Amino acid sequence: MEVKTSLLDNMIGVGDMVLLEPLNENSFIENLRKRFDHNEIYTYIGSVVISMNPYRSLPIFTPEKVEEYRNRNFYELSPHIYALADEAYRSLRDQDKDQCILITGESGAGKTEASKLVMSYVAAVCGKGQEVNKVKEQLLQSNPVLEAFGNAKTVRNDNSSRFGKYMDIEFDFKGDPLGGVISNYLLEKSRVCKQPRGERNFHIFYQLLSGASNDTLTKLKLDRDFSKYNYLSLDSATVNGLDDAASFRTVWNAMQIVGFMEDEVQSVLELVAAVLKLGNIEFKPESRVNGFDESRVKDKNDLKEMCELLGIEQSVLERAFSYRTVEAKMEKVSTTLNVAQAYYARDALAKNLYSRLFSWLVTRINESIKAQAKTRHKVMGVLDIYGFEIFEDNSFEQFIINYCNEKLQQIFIELTLREEQEEYIREGIEWTNIEYFNNAIICDLIENNQNGILAMLDEECLRPGTVTDDTFLDKLNTICAEHQHFESRLSKNSKFLTDHSLPHSCFRIQHYAGKVLYRVEGFVDKNNDLLYRDLSQAMYKATHSLMKQLFPEGNPAKVNLKRPPTAGFQFKASVGGLMRNLQTKNPNYIRCIKPNDKKAAHIFTESLVCHQVRYLGLMENVRVRRAGYAFRQSYESSLERYKMLCKQTWPHWRGAARDGVEVLLTDCSVPAEEFAYGRSKIFIRNPRTLFTLEERRRACLEDLATLIQKIYRGWRCRTQFLLLKKSQVVVAAWYRRYAQQKKYQKIKSATLVMQSFIRGWKARKILRQLKYEKRCKEAVTTIAAYWHGTQVRREYRKFFRANAGKKIYNFTIQRIMQKYFLGLKTTMPSMSPIDNTWPARPYMFLEGAHSELRRIFHFWRCKKYQGQFTEEKKAVYEEKLEASEIFKDKKALYPSSVSQPFKGDYLEIQKNPKYQKLNSAVEDKVLLADVVNKINRANGKGAPRLFLLTKNNFVLADQKTGQVKASVPLPDLTSVSVSTQSDGFFALKLKEGSASAAKGDFLLSSEHLIELITKLHRTGATAADRDQINIDISDEFLVQFNQDKVCVKFIQGGPKNGNSAACKRKNNRLLEVSVPSSP
Ligand SMILES: Nc1ncnc2c1ncn2[C@@H]1O[C@H](COP(=O)(O)OP(=O)(O)O)[C@@H](O)[C@H]1O
C-alpha cells in the first residue's frame, strides 16, 4: 500500500510561502533562514521554486531522490528542484505543452548548478535505450565543454558563466530526448585580454597549461608556466577546489563524447594557444621623419611561433600590426599604427578570435546534438543566463548583462503578476489589485528605439566626426536627464550635482535589482567591436582551416564596406528573439538566492537575502498567489477531465460546459469558497482541492479501467466460448457422420454375406437340378447316338474302302517328306563355296525341290563367305579374277601364277634407302615395283631394270643407281604383247608419234609377268579418260625398235635349254625365244 505523503509532512518552517502566517518580509526571511539552517534549500511560492545556494554538496541529489520524486505530484513531497523538473517534464510529455525553465538570480546564486540538476533529472527519468542514452550523454557532456571555454572565476563565483545560455531539449511524443539546440548570448570577451583583480581568464587557458601532456604542449609551442603569458592574470591563477588538470581531461573526454573529431580538438587547442601567443606580442615605437610614431614588433619569437602554429605568413601579420588600410569607395588609404593602436589591434584580434571560436564550438556542438527525426518535437527550454551583476567597476558588459536580467524580470512580471491579475479581471472574478513594481520603464530606458541608451550609443558610434565615450555621456546627460531611473552628475537634473558617489565619467541606473554605477570608458569601442580589416584578411590567409573559417569577412573576394551591426544592437535583437520564444512556452521558475557574499556554507547574510527577495518581487509573488486561485482551467477541459466523478456528467454532458462543471462540483460537494466561476474558466483556490479532485479522478479511473477490463474479459470469454461451441458442433457432426458410416458399412457387409450364402445355397440347389437334367439329356443323346450309329453304319458299310486309299496315300507322302527334310539336315555339304558335293535325291519326284534347295543353299553359302571379306582382300581377289579373265586358257604360264599372291611392291622402295631418289621422283603411290630384264635387240641378252608402276605412268630405272631411264605416261601405252607359253617375256607398245615412242617399244621379261600385266591392264582400265590397253597373246608379234620393226617369235624348246626361256638374235628382223616345254 502506497504511503501518502504531502508537502506538509515534517515541514520545517513552511514549505510553501503561500501558507506563511503572518505574511510579511520578516517572517518571509525568517522562514528562509530557518529552512536554510536545516539544509532545506528549496521553498515554494505556489509553483515557483526558491533555491538558496548551499555552497556545499548536500545529499539530496542522489539517484534515490530522483526515484522518490519521479511521477509524484508537485505538492506531494517536500520542496525540491526535482519536483519542478518532474512537473515540467510530465506536462510536456502528457499534455503536449512546450516548457521553459527560467532560472534567475544574481551571479553565484546557483543558476548554472540548477540548470544542470534539471537536465540530469530529466535525463534520468526519460526513456532509455542505446540511441536515447547516446543523445542524453551528448546533451549532458556539452556542459563541461562550454563551461571550460565560457566560464571563469570572478569575485562572486569561482565558476561564473561568462555567456548566456539557452538550451532547447527536444523530445518525441513518448518523451524520449531526440536532441537539442543551444543558443549562446554575448560572451564576455574583454576577459580574454584583461581580468579584474582577483579574477581569472577563461578556464580553458589554465586547464590546457596544467592538464595537457608535455607532448601536446610542445606541439602547441606552449610552456606550462602561467607567468609566461601576458593574458593570464597571476593573482588567482589557481583556485581552491578547482583541479585544472583533471578538468582538462574531463573536457577532452566530453569533447570526444559530444562527437568532436581528433583533428577538430587539435585545431581548437591550436587557436587557444594562438590567443596566448598573441598576448605575448609586444610593440615598440619607432619614430618616423614626419613626426609620427610607428609601432614595430619588439620580440618576433612569439609572433613567429604563432604564425607557424596557424600557417600565416609572418610578414603579413607583422604588416597588419603596423598599418591599417581604410577602403572607401574605390580608394585605399594606408595609415601607420602607433604603439597604442597596435596593442588595440592585437587585443581586438585576440578577443574576436576567442569569441568566434566559442561561437563555433556552440555551432559544432549543435551539429552533434541536433535532433535527427523531422517529426514534430516537444521542447523543453532551459535558460541559464548570467545573473545580475554589480561590481566595483561596471562597464559595457555589465550594462548588457543587467539589461538582459531586466528583460527576464519583465517576462516574469508579465507572466506571473500582470497576466494573473489581468486574467482575474478578464474572467470577472472578484479581485483586489496587488501593487507591484513593473520594470518596463527601465527596459524602455535602455532599449527604446528613439532615445534608449543603446540607440544613442549606436547613434554615437555611427556619427561622423570625433566620437569618444565622453561625447556619448554628454548625449545621455541631455536626453535621459529626466528619466526617473537615470542618474548622472552632469545631467540637467540638478539633484545629482552634489552627489559625490557619482564620478564625472559615470552614469547610474536604478535597476529593479538595485542601483548600478557604469563607467562610460570603453562603451563606444566595445559597442563598435572593430577589428581592422587588415587583421581579418591576414587571418583568412592562414592555412589553418578552422582559423580561415572563423574570419570569413577576410576573404578579399567578399569585401563588404558596410559596417557590421554593433554589439549592443546584436544583443538587443537576440534578447528580443529569446523573449518571444519564451513567451510561447509554459514557464517554470527557479529563483536563485545567494545567502552570502563569501561563497561560504552555513552563512546567511540577512541584508543580502532581503535585498534579493525585494528586487526579485517574491513578496508580491506570494501575495498574488494568496489572493488568487491556485488553479484554473477552461470549463471544457475541466469537464472533460473530471466528468467521471459525477453520474450526470458521465459519460456525456449535453448542456453547456460551465453548467456541467457546476453540477459536477456540487455533486462532489466541494465547498463554495474553494472555487469561483470565471467567464471561460473555473478557478480553484486551493491546490489541495485540486488534489482531492485528482485523487478521486484517479480512483474513478481505476474503477473505469476495471469496468473496461471486465467488459473486455467478458467479451473475450464469450467470443472464445462461441468459437468453441461452433467448433464443437462441427466436430460432433463429423463424428456422427463417421460413426453412422461405419455402422452402415458393417450392416451392409453382413447383409452381403447373408445374401451370398443364400444365393450360393439356391444356386447349388439349381445346379444340382441342372446337372441331373443334363446327365439325363446326355444319357438320352448317347443312347440316340449309338442307335443312330448303328443305323448309319448299317446303311453306309458299302462305301468305306474307296476313301481309305487316298488317305493312306496322303499320309505316306507326308511321312516321306518329313523324313527327307529331317534327313537333309544331317547330310548337308560343307560351307566352302567350291565344295560341289550335294547329297543324292532319295526319290525321283523330289528332283525339282532338291535342285532348287541346292541352288539356294549355294547362294546363301556364297553370301556368308563374301561377308567375311575385307576391302583389301576383295581388291586382291578382284585382281586375281581379272588375271584369270585375261590369261586363263590363253597362256601356259597362268596356272602356275594362281597360287602366288600378288605382292605389288617387291622392292620396298619406300623403305630402301638406296631408292630414296627414285622414290622422290615418283609422284604417286607406287602400285608395283619389281626388277625386270630389258632385252637387248642386238644380242637378245637381258639387262636388269627397276620397273615402277603408278596410277598415271610406269618408270624404268637403273637397278644400281636408281636413276630414271624412262618414264612413260600410261595413255601413251597402246598395247602389251605376250606369248601363249610359260615364259615371262612381254612387249610394251607405245602410241605412235607420242613423245615416249621416240626410242621405240620396250621388250622386257619379268618373273611376275601375270601380276605385272594384270596391274597394267587394271590401271589402264580404272582411268576413265583413257583407252583400254590391249593385251595380245600370240607366239609371234612385232616390236618397234627405233626405226625398225623386229619380229619376236616363240618356239617350244627341248628340256636341254634349262628351266628358263632364252632369247637369241636370229637376224636383223627376228628374235627367237625358246621356251622350255612344260613338264
Ligand atoms: N545546489 C548546489 N549544491 C552545492 N553547491 C552549489 C549548488 N548551487 C550552487 N553551488 C555552488 O555555488 C557555485 C556557483 O554556482 P553557479 O551555479 O555557478 O552560479 P551562477 O550560475 O548563478 O553564477 C557553484 O560553483 C557551487 O560551488
Ligand SMILES: [Mg+2]
Ligand atoms: Mg552561471
